[in-house]
Amino acid sequence: MDTTTFEAKHTINGPMHTSLRHDSAHKHVTGTAEYIDDIPEPAGTLHAALGMADRAHAEILSIDLTAVRAAPGVVDVITAADIPGINDVASTGQHDEPLLATDKVEFHGQPIFVVIGETREHARRAARLAKIEYRDLPHWTDIDSALANDAPLVVKPMTLKRGEPETEIEKAPLRVQGQMYIGGQEHFYLESQIAMAIPGEDEDILVWSSTQHPSEVQHMVAHVLGCANNAVEVKTRRMGGGFGGKETQGNLFACLAAVAAKKLNRAVKFRPDRDEDMAVTGKRHDFRVDYDLAFDEEGRIHAVDATFAARCGFSADLSGPVTDRALFHADSSYFYPHVHLTSKPLKTHTCSNTAFRGFGGPQGMVGGERFIEEIAYVVGKDPLDIRKLNFYGQPGSGRTLTPYHQEVEDNIILKLVEELEASSDYRARRQAIIEFNENSPVIRKGIALTPVKFGISFTMTAYNQAGALVHIYQDGSIHLNHGGTEMGQGLYTKVAQVVADTFNVDIDRVKITATTTGKVPNTSATAASSGSDLNGMAAYDAARQIKERLIDFACRQWKVEKEQVEFLANRVRVGEDEVPFDTLVRAAYYDRVQLSAAGFYKTPKIHWDRAAGKGRPFYYFAYGAACSEVSIDTLTGEYLVDRTDILHDVGKSLNPAIDIGQVEGAFVQGMGWLTTEELWWDTKGRLRTHAPSTYKIPLASDRPKIFNVKLAEWSENKEATIGRSKAVGEPPFMLGISVLEALSMAVASIADYTVCPRLDAPATPERVLMAVERLKAM
Structure with a gap:
């Protein structure tokens, strides 16, 4: 959908392009913002805790959970045998990430069982009482040892190539080869992973999840329960930070809570300790960049050949697209006349690394800036001068084509x-x-x-792609729901500004509601910096439909042309009359005008x-x-x-x-x-x-x-x-x-x-x- 109509209609002094406060800012600073752990628990809510492996790579020979089951406050212990559907939460469909380990563990801290207790303290204490026998297997945890052990790749690597780097790299006057290590990063969101599952009738289940991707949690819960997606509703009002760490990593906790809730027919809450959260969940990928640079005495790049090897962890998770994006940004802001870039996503016996703000792009860009730095020291110039010399040019310069064409x-x-x-x-x-x-x-x-x-x-x-749902009630108040999630970044506020601006009403009229798979289906993750782009446009599409119906109604009722209907601040000018917005809405309702719309954008x-x-x-x-x-x-x-x-x-x-x-x-x-x-x-x-x-x-x-x-x-x-x-x-x-x-x-x-x-x-x-x-x- 084009935005030309939007730009022609919105008022410069309206809610858009204005510094309005975050909708929950006052709640954040006063402690009244409601996170999942603040939601009143249903009567009889149980609590879950992980039983984790204490080996990096080993066969499981035997598991004795007798002491765990007998511990005070323990209601049940969930193992892979209790999963009614498929024991897998791999986000990419590679089926390489078991929800609970069975015969083998592949990283220290991998979940093997879950204790369900009357209290969180009961469950956590009991989880430490298991007796597990292992047969240790060789393990490696970093890139160098993975390469030394000929570790497999978790996904197929990608190659970007343009020009003839294999020959041009030999022709340039100057050449540098080197290697750089780029470390990973813990997300360190203030709110840890958390989920609460509430069983319903038949196969129904409601899951509150601190996730950036409610639809994926919905799919995964259905997958492990062996039910259809329509039986699972996932809700997310806000997260206490995400940064990519809640794009796929919340699946584990939501699924385990759901399995326990359906088995026991009681609500189950799952909030891991910070140490457990950090041990189990994935990080930003570490990289090793091996590079070969060719350039001239001025510092202008002729050719680049580089390999980006990554520590991915024990399963694929999002390592494929993450390592792809590292290559997409290995050019940073620079034109490479001849280029060859290859990814190497390596399996390691560590937690499975995942999305993190920038999604591999930062690692690629750090590599690109190292290339510039190397050249600057060789030719003896200010690195800024080398940067400006190698920047992409304007259209027609012959210096505008990226390595991915x-x-x-x-x-x-x-x-x-x-x-x-x-x-x-x-x-x-x-x-x-x-x-x-x-x-x-x-x-x-x-x-x-x-x-x-x-x-x-x-x-x-x-x-x-994104969807949104907008309702206008008889009193002129507006209800907004879309597929994006709020993790403190202000997405809800921005999308509300879009809707308020479309109708030219105060933003206080727009009610922002929790993201839920029951209202807007098949949503994408709030990631890739696309939250406002996608959901803002989807919400505008929904609001535009209602606005056009209101305009048509006004034209019929007042017998004027469309050009004579103008949305002013909290009111509408229809011909010579000015009507309060809520008055127009109420009149439209009595004329049976549909005041609800689903919007969509791709x-x-x-x-x-x-x-x-x-x-x-x-x-x-x-x-x-x-x-x-x-x-x-x-x-x-x-x-x-x-x-x-x-x-x-x-x-x-x-x-x-x-x-x-x-x-x-x-x-x-x-x-x-x-x-x-x-x-x-x-x-x-x-x-x-x-x-x-x-x-x-x-x-x-x-x-x-x-x-x-x-x-x-x-x-x-x-x-x-x-x-x-x-x-x-x-x-x-x-x-x-x-x-x-x-x-x-x-x-x-x-x-x-x-x-x-x-x-x-x-x-x-x-x-x-x-x-x-x-x-x-x-």
């Missing part, structure tokens, strides 16, 4: 970068930093300005052939740039982020206040991934960074001391998105790369900027110190 038609990266370069005073500050470093034996500084170009759409084309233009590595996987690109300055202590490796300036592109913002909040939060989360957040498994395959005590997310004190964030107000999406806006969820996450690059410059000062420090991520103080010592020893 999509034309970059909306390129604004140079304008963004040059505006930020000027506003942040980058050149003068860089020169001052170089002079400072010459006279500072211990503290060294660095600065970097890095770009972001991020493709928007699900790479699985079928997911690029993203146009996109298509993708994975086997050929060609197509248009993205509807458009979102852009951004960040300039960060850091100081490091060369004796300890510790560092501070002194200042960050950001200019980010969200098109014509639907809600500038919410969008700026998303940019700020995404930057800090991206910075955390690349600096302090480190995952570590021991030799027995146990995740040792499994709690706030051992895993360090950024604190408020870690944010840049000076933090300037601005939206590119001149930008407007060239594609017909809702209100000409652009996605904001994932693209700003990559702005944190500027901190990693600034740290690299600070380290490089030890060798007078002649050697690429090759900092791996996360660049913890230990890694910074080791890099400093390596350069000192050269």
Whole structure:
């Protein structure tokens, strides 16, 4: 559906493009926002706890649950034998992810059984009493050991190729080969995974789930119960954070709660402990990038050949599309005349890694920025100059074709970068930093300005669709439901703004209701930064239908032409008369006008052939740039982020206040991934960074001391998105790369900027110190 009608009708001063507060902001800060654990429990609600494997890879020889069943407060113990349907929750249909292990375990912490107790404490204590005998099998937990053990691939790899890299790489004047490790990341949502299942009559069951994908939970619950989808209703009002960690990983808890609830005919709640949540659920994928770069003395890239190997975990989950998207963004913002990129999604004996904000794109983009950094140190230039030299060009330049053969038609990266370069005073500050470093034996500084170009759409084309349901009641109040989920990002508020703006009424008239599979079916995950794009357009489609009916009614009732009907603020002008909105609605009801509509939207233009590595996987690109300055202590490796300036592109913002909040939060989360957040498994395959005590997310004190964030107000999406806006969820996450690059410059000062420090991520103080010592020893 086109938005030209929408743009012609909406009022500039209406709810759209306005900084309205998040609909639940006051509830968040006062503690009155209702999450699943706050919902009053039905009488007789039981509680579940996991029985987890304590081996990384082993055959199960015997399981003795006698002591578990006899423990105080235990009502039942659920094993694979109790699953009435299929013992599988694989999101990709590969049937490689058992709900409960049977004869073999493939990662430390894999669920084997579930205890159902009168209280959560009863269930958790009893779960530790099982006696299980194993026969250990060889295991590997990281990329290097997976490669050394010839580990299988969890999915078929993808290759992107354009030009003749195999021959052109030999012809270029200069060439660099290298390797980079990019660490994973724990989602660390504030609300852990949680589900509550309430059995109904016959096969019916209601599941409250903290999930980004209610329809998938519906499908999975039906799958394991052996019933039709229409027997399962899944509801999600809000999540306490998701970041991709609740796209597929909530399936396990919802399904187990549902199996127990139907077996016992009692409500069952399942809320794992934080340590258990972190041990069982997937993370951002670790990557190892092996690259071969060819370029000239000026620093212009001729050819790139790179392999992106990933730690995927014991099952496929979303590793296929995640590793695909890493290749889609390995070009970052740069044109590669000749390119060959390959993914290598490796099986490891760890929890199955999954979606995380950016969905593989950040790992690919970090690799692309390392390519630029390598070239800059070889030719002795400012990395920003090498970036600008290799940017994609404008249409007609011959430098617009991506490695996946999509034309970059909306390129604004140079304008963004040059505006930020000027506003942040980058050149003068860089020169001052170089002079400072010459006279500072211990503290060294660095600065970097890095770009972001991020493709928007699900790479699985079928997911690029959405539905919505809009009702107007007789009193003029509006009921809105759509397939998107709210995890704190403000999606509900933005879509409500769209509906309010369509009718030109106050947003307070629009009631935002919990996402439920019983109202809008077959929804896509709220992911890929497409929540507002998809659901906003679907809601507009529904509202547009009702509005057209109201206009037709007004024309009949007042005997005027359509051009004489205009929706003003909370009222409608019909010819010479002005009628309050609710009065018009009530009159339309008595004339038997349908005041309800289902809306639908599917993203146009996109298509993708994975086997050929060609197509248009993205509807458009979102852009951004960040300039960060850091100081490091060369004796300890510790560092501070002194200042960050950001200019980010969200098109014509639907809600500038919410969008700026998303940019700020995404930057800090991206910075955390690349600096302090480190995952570590021991030799027995146990995740040792499994709690706030051992895993360090950024604190408020870690944010840049000076933090300037601005939206590119001149930008407007060239594609017909809702209100000409652009996605904001994932693209700003990559702005944190500027901190990693600034740290690299600070380290490089030890060798007078002649050697690429090759900092791996996360660049913890230990890694910074080791890099400093390596350069000192050269």
